[in-house]
Amino acid sequence: MKPTDTRDPAYYHKVVDCQWACPAHTNVPEYIRLIAQGRYTDAYMLNRESNVFPGVLGRTCDRPCEPACRRARVDGKPVAICRLKRVAADHRGEIADRLPRIPARKNGRRIACVGAGPASLTVANDLLPLGYEVTILEKLPEAGGLMRSNIPSFRLPGRVLDEEIGTILDMGVDIRYGTPVTSMKALLAEGFDAVFVGSGAPRGKDLDLPGRREAGGVHVGIEWLESVSFGHVDRIGERVLVIGVGNTAMDCCRTSRRLGGREIKVIARRTRQFFKASEWEIEDAEEEQVEIVVNHSPRRFVVEDGRLRGMEFDHAADTVFMPCDDVILAIGQEAAFPWIERDIGIEFTREGLPVVDPTTMESTLPGVLFGGDAAWGPKNIIWAVAHGHEAAISIHNRCSGVPVTERPPQGMNLVTQKMGLQEWSYHNEYNPAARAKMRHMDLGERLRRLDLEVELGFDAAQTAREAERCLNCDVETVFAESRCIECDACVDVCPLQCLTIAPDGGEEGLRPRLTAPARNAAQSLFASGALPQTGRIMVKDEDVCVHCGLCAERCPTSAWDMQKFELRIPYAGRPACTTKPEPASTISR
Amino acid sequence: MASPGKPPVVHPALERNALGLTLRDYEGSMSTLCAGCGHDSVTAAIVRAFWELSTPPHRIAKLSGIGCSSKTPTYFVSGAHGFNSAHGRMPAIATGANAADRELAYIGISGDGDSLSIGLGQMVHAIRRNVDLLYVLENNGVYGLTKGQFSASADVGSKSKRGEPNPMAPIDPVTLALALGATFVARGFSGDKAQLVPILKAGIAHRGFALVDVVSPCVTFNDHEGSTKSYVHTRRHQVRAVLADFVPPAREITAAVGDGEATRVAMHDGSVVRFVAVPQNYDPTDRRAVFAYLQDQRGKGVIPTGLLFLDEGTPDLHEMSATIDVPLARVPYEKLCPGSRELERLQEEFR
Numbered sequence: 004m005k006p007t008d009t010r011d012p013a014y015y016h017k018v019v020d021c022q023w024a025c026p027a028h029t030n031v032p033e034y035i036r037l038i039a040q041g042r043y044t045d046a047y048m049l050n051r052e053s054n055v056f057p058g059v060l061g062r063t064c065d066r067p068c069e070p071a072c073r074r075a076r077v078d079g080k081p082v083a084i085c086r087l088k089r090v091a092a093d094h095r096g097e098i099a100d101r102l103p104r105i106p107a108r109k110n111g112r113r114i115a116c117v118g119a120g121p122a123s124l125t126v127a128n129d130l131l132p133l134g135y136e137v138t139i140l141e142k143l144p145e146a147g148g149l150m151r152s153n154i155p156s157f158r159l160p161g162r163v164l165d166e167e168i169g170t171i172l173d174m175g176v177d178i179r180y181g182t183p184v185t186s187m188k189a190l191l192a193e194g195f196d197a198v199f200v201g202s203g204a205p206r207g208k209d210l211d212l213p214g215r216r217e218a219g220g221v222h223v224g225i226e227w228l229e230s231v232s233f234g235h236v237d238r239i240g241e242r243v244l245v246i247g248v249g250n251t252a253m254d255c256c257r258t259s260r261r262l263g264g265r266e267i268k269v270i271a272r273r274t275r276q277f278f279k280a281s282e283w284e285i286e287d288a289e290e291e292q293v294e295i296v297v298n299h300s301p302r303r304f305v306v307e308d309g310r311l312r313g314m315e316f317d318h319a320a321d322t323v324f325m326p327c328d329d330v331i332l333a334i335g336q337e338a339a340f341p342w343i344e345r346d347i348g349i350e351f352t353r354e355g356l357p358v359v360d361p362t363t364m365e366s367t368l369p370g371v372l373f374g375g376d377a378a379w380g381p382k383n384i385i386w387a388v389a390h391g392h393e394a395a396i397s398i399h400n401r402c403s404g405v406p407v408t409e410r411p412p413q414g415m416n417l418v419t420q421k422m423g424l425q426e427w428s429y430h431n432e433y434n435p436a437a438r439a440k441m442r443h444m445d446l447g448e449r450l451r452r453l454d455l456e457v458e459l460g461f462d463a464a465q466t467a468r469e470a471e472r473c474l475n476c477d478v479e480t481v482f483a484e485s486r487c488i489e490c491d492a493c494v495d496v497c498p499l500q501c502l503t504i505a506p507d508g509g510e511e512g513l514r515p516r517l518t519a520p521a522r523n524a525a526q527s528l529f530a531s532g533a534l535p536q537t538g539r540i541m542v543k544d545e546d547v548c549v550h551c552g553l554c555a556e557r558c559p560t561s562a563w564d565m566q567k568f569e570l571r572i573p574y575a576g577r578p579a580c581t582t583k584p585e586p587a588s589t590i591s592r
Numbered sequence: 593m594a595s596p597g598k599p600p601v602v603h604p605a606l607e608r609n610a611l612g613l614t615l616r617d618y619e620g621s622m623s624t625l626c627a628g629c630g631h632d633s634v635t636a637a638i639v640r641a642f643w644e645l646s647t648p649p650h651r652i653a654k655l656s657g658i659g660c661s662s663k664t665p666t667y668f669v670s671g672a673h674g675f676n677s678a679h680g681r682m683p684a685i686a687t688g689a690n691a692a693d694r695e696l697a698y699i700g701i702s703g704d705g706d707s708l709s710i711g712l713g714q715m716v717h718a719i720r721r722n723v724d725l726l727y728v729l730e731n732n733g734v735y736g737l738t739k740g741q742f743s744a745s746a747d748v749g750s751k752s753k754r755g756e757p758n759p760m761a762p763i764d765p766v767t768l769a770l771a772l773g774a775t776f777v778a779r780g781f782s783g784d785k786a787q788l789v790p791i792l793k794a795g796i797a798h799r800g801f802a803l804v805d806v807v808s809p810c811v812t813f814n815d816h817e818g819s820t821k822s823y824v825h826t827r828r829h830q831v832r833a834v835l836a837d838f839v840p841p842a843r844e845i846t847a848a849v850g851d852g853e854a855t856r857v858a859m860h861d862g863s864v865v866r867f868v869a870v871p872q873n874y875d876p877t878d879r880r881a882v883f884a885y886l887q888d889q890r891g892k893g894v895i896p897t898g899l900l901f902l903d904e905g906t907p908d909l910h911e912m913s914a915t916i917d918v919p920l921a922r923v924p925y926e927k928l929c930p931g932s933r934e935l936e937r938l939q940e941e942f943r
């Protein structure tokens with residue numbers, strides 16, 4: 004097997020499963036350690052660096068990191084990464100003096116962003132400190148995009164949103180509310196140096212079935228949520244049918260529950276395994292006595308005397324009638340660009356999406372970039388942020404005369420954690436605690452008002468325990484083959500059978516014959532070069548290493564060391580550097 | 593933080609043996625030996641051997657004397673019975689324990705100091721009595737625990753850490769045991785578990801005394817240049833002379849006798865040892881042939897390893913003593929010690 008190149012930042016980055024899965028590559032284990040030390044502000048700032056909205060995301064993130072978390076592979080349940088993020092946000096101190104300074108003298112470059120959602124806000128966040136002038140054009144009277152207009156306040160309190168958006172707006176964004184962009188051509192004519200389109204996927208899908216046109220009381224989910232959010236709607240009928248079973252459906256049914264709905268059914272075409280909504284959102288809805296009905300396909304709206312009476316569904320071979328006062332359609336949303344002329348060089352796919360380069364975020368018209376839901380249809384906040392960072396780099400490249408395709412490389416740093424012969428500077432003891440359960444506001448209490456936050460956050464004891472569940476996957480096992488005497492101590496001690504000293508062979512051949520067969524092909528094998536005594540190689544299956552450090556503790560020659568890996572992420576105007584590795588530890592026998 | 597012990601998590605795909613136990617269930621507490629000590633590798637091999645044999649932990653008795661090697665029973669099978677005796681006295685304790693309960697699986701761990709100096713007189717009698725005991729001699733050429741003085745197994749000319757050569761001829765436990773009539777004689781290397789584990793399993797299955805001399809480098813006091821018991825030296829000079837397979841009782845042997853496969857020996861418990869490869873004109877069941885071979889190799893600087901000799905036909909301590917089948921420990925006290933009237937009656941018989 005080819006010896007692993009651990010100088011490539013991607014190798015150890017991939018071992019940090021959560022950080023690898025996070026679209027913005029948030030340094031999760033480091034912020035969890037900071038939380039464990041009570042350094043909430045530091046933890047918050049570390050988060051903010053990559054994900055910009057820690058308070059928002061600590062409540063609402065889609066958490067692609069959690070299914071990836073190594074802890075789930077050894078103990079069934081991932082670390083509650085997202086909820087820990089919220090702890091940092093809730094308990095942080097003042098950050099004003101830690102924010103980047105905004106230069107009084109501008110660099111003379113003007114950037115326009117369409118829409119004030121998380122994607123555009125991230126672009127502004129990255130460019131303002133570099134002296135750019137950023138103008139955001141927003142259709143609605145407030146900033147935040149769907150975070151503001153659609154995510155209900157019982158999940159995301161307005162104050163959290165205000166704070167984090169305010170931080171960016173206060174950097175000096177020229178934000179123009181109530182300003183829908185109606186012509187790209189006209190916008191381009193204003194002579195901006197670049198235009199970023201972060202207009203989201205604002206069109207809710209309709210359900211064109213018999214009765215739809217005649218029936219009052221049928222709402223399109225995202226429009227209805229927006230109306231609720233801006234106070235235009237504050238009531239709904241007692242019996243509500245929500246069609247669709249994604250996250251929007253969950254927000255619709257739970258919002259209905261707070262606006263007078265009593266008998267609420269969420270109707271799914273198929274069975275639970277096909278549900279799009281996050282598991283935890285379904286749980287929360289069911290806790291609030293929303294009924295989820297599976298295997299029912301809408302057939303028609305039943306309208307009598309101009310009034311909506313209910314809906315008919317196909318169920319197995321039968322037709323089932325369900326009476327209701329209101330129907331909310333939550334069957335998806337799509338991007339729509341009626342305001343972008345098709346003859347100005349911005350190409351669209353057959354599906355009506357812009358053709359966007361996935362690394363540069365640039366469209367086919369140089370200087371026009373897309374990000375967030377506008378680029379490839381509905382995703383989530385953390386993707387919008389990640390797109391924003393990349394787009395900002397492209398814009399900065401353009402304005403500095405560097406090709407947009409020239410991406411600044413990631414960097415890395417490794418620092419030994421050795422404090423003494425068997426002493427580490429990180430908490431390497433495995434905490435067998437089970438995943439902490441989120442505490443919720445009482446059912447009776449929470450339904451009284453729309454804006455009572457349901458999740459109460461972790462208390463101090465929960466936080467302390469949950470933080471220790473993290474396996475410190477960024478503290479890497481770093482191997483120096485020239486020192487290995489092949490005593491087997493590391494192989495023997497490893498509690499999870501990660502290590503093998505084996506005759507060299509291809510990866511395919513090695514995987515099944517390791518100390519424990521390496522069946523998880525998604526996880527890397529580390530392979531050393533030939534060992535000095537026998538020419539065999541050291542192989543490590545990264546899959547279930549718990550980063551306990553025992554291999555390094557039991558190694559007589561410090562051939563293994565535990566070193567903290569830091570991924571250095573480049574941002575616009577802030578290239579990442581790689582620190583030269585320290586000379587190998589001199590502590591040996 | 594330093595690790596107080598192994599984390600209580602296991603590999604999700606960790607296999608279970610016939611008893612439903614994992615390898616981790618056969619571990620003991622964390623080793624306190626020097627990092628990299630060969631003895632820890634031998635411990636790992638023992639853990640694997642018992643796990644593969646599915647020996648119930650509470651049916652194992654582990655005994656030892658004094659030395660780093662003798663500390664190791666603490667590091668395997670915490671569920672077993674254990675006795676840590678005085679220096680060199682393990683064979684006597686093992687003999688007594690075995691006399692009292694013939695049904696347990698006995699494993700004695702000793703060192704070259706413990707066995708070849710202070711305990712030499714003990715070891716030879718356990719061999720002579722053919723006590724049903726797997727005797728693992730973790731051989732590093734020094735007294736590790738007392739900071740590296742040469743032991744009786746150090747080779748002539750082998751250098752101490754300070755550079756002085758050893759002037760005295762070594763005692764070789766393998767030829768010694770052969771000469772004394774030992775019924776199972778093997779040599780292994782802590783760095784070669786592929787060979788060691790089957791040897792240990794066969795030694796456990798063997799009825800009688802099984803000596804396994806394991807070259808087990810002392811990483812702290814005898815792993816330098818000039819030492820003949822270092823990792824490097826052993827790797828350079830080890831010759832896997834005899835290759836043997838251990839086939840447990842339940843499994844049928846389907847493979848035909850292959851080329852070079854010298855012999856099969858059926859063990860008392862129904863398992864089989866297959867000698868897959870041996871040197872030319874070598875018969876692992878012929879004491880004289882084995883002796884001749886080992887004599888022949890002397891002075892060539894090689895370290896022949898493998899299950900060198902096996903004799904499953906000689907009676908063990910219990911057979912020689914014609915004891916009853918039921919372990920004496922389970923015979924009710926009144927029966928075992930029927931009282932003074934019975935004793936008088938017996939004495940009367942001899943008057």
Ligand SMILES: Cc1cc2nc3c(=O)[nH]c(=O)nc-3n(C[C@H](O)[C@H](O)[C@H](O)COP(=O)(O)OP(=O)(O)OC[C@H]3O[C@@H](n4cnc5c(N)ncnc54)[C@H](O)[C@@H]3O)c2cc1C
Nearest residue numbers: 118120121122142148149183184202203375376382383384
């Ligand atoms: C009900 C619901 C719940 C959700 N819950 C979550 C969640 O819990 N977690 C999560 O991660 N994601 C969630 N999402 C998805 C998430 O909100 C979006 O993926 C994210 O907000 C996309 O960000 P964006 O910046 O691309 O655009 P958006 O947030 O959609 O913002 C686009 C902005 O552009 C404005 N705009 C549009 N067209 C124009 C125009 N022509 N001129 C001027 N302004 C314009 C819009 O008014 C809007 O303010 C949810 C979505 C919905 C619908």
Ligand SMILES: Cc1ncc(C[n+]2csc(CCOP(=O)(O)OP(=O)(O)O)c2C)c(N)n1
Nearest residue numbers: 659660661679703704705706734735736737
């Ligand atoms: C009666 C007695 N004499 C001497 C000692 C000192 N002593 C302790 S261990 C040891 C030698 C151990 O050597 P070995 O059996 O080779 O074990 P190793 O530490 O090398 O594994 C000696 C002489 C003792 N403990 N008891």
Ligand code: SF4
Nearest residue numbers: 497548549551552554
């Ligand atoms: S840190 Fe080392 S000993 Fe611990 S699980 Fe990972 S490879 Fe095994």
Ligand code: SF4
Nearest residue numbers: 487488490491493558
């Ligand atoms: S413990 Fe160290 S010297 Fe021993 S085999 Fe492992 S890496 Fe090599």
Ligand code: SF4
Nearest residue numbers: 626629660736810811
């Ligand atoms: S002194 Fe030698 S024998 Fe004893 S534990 Fe250390 S390395 Fe092993």
Ligand SMILES: [Mg+2]
Nearest residue numbers: 703704732734
């Ligand atoms: Mg010794």
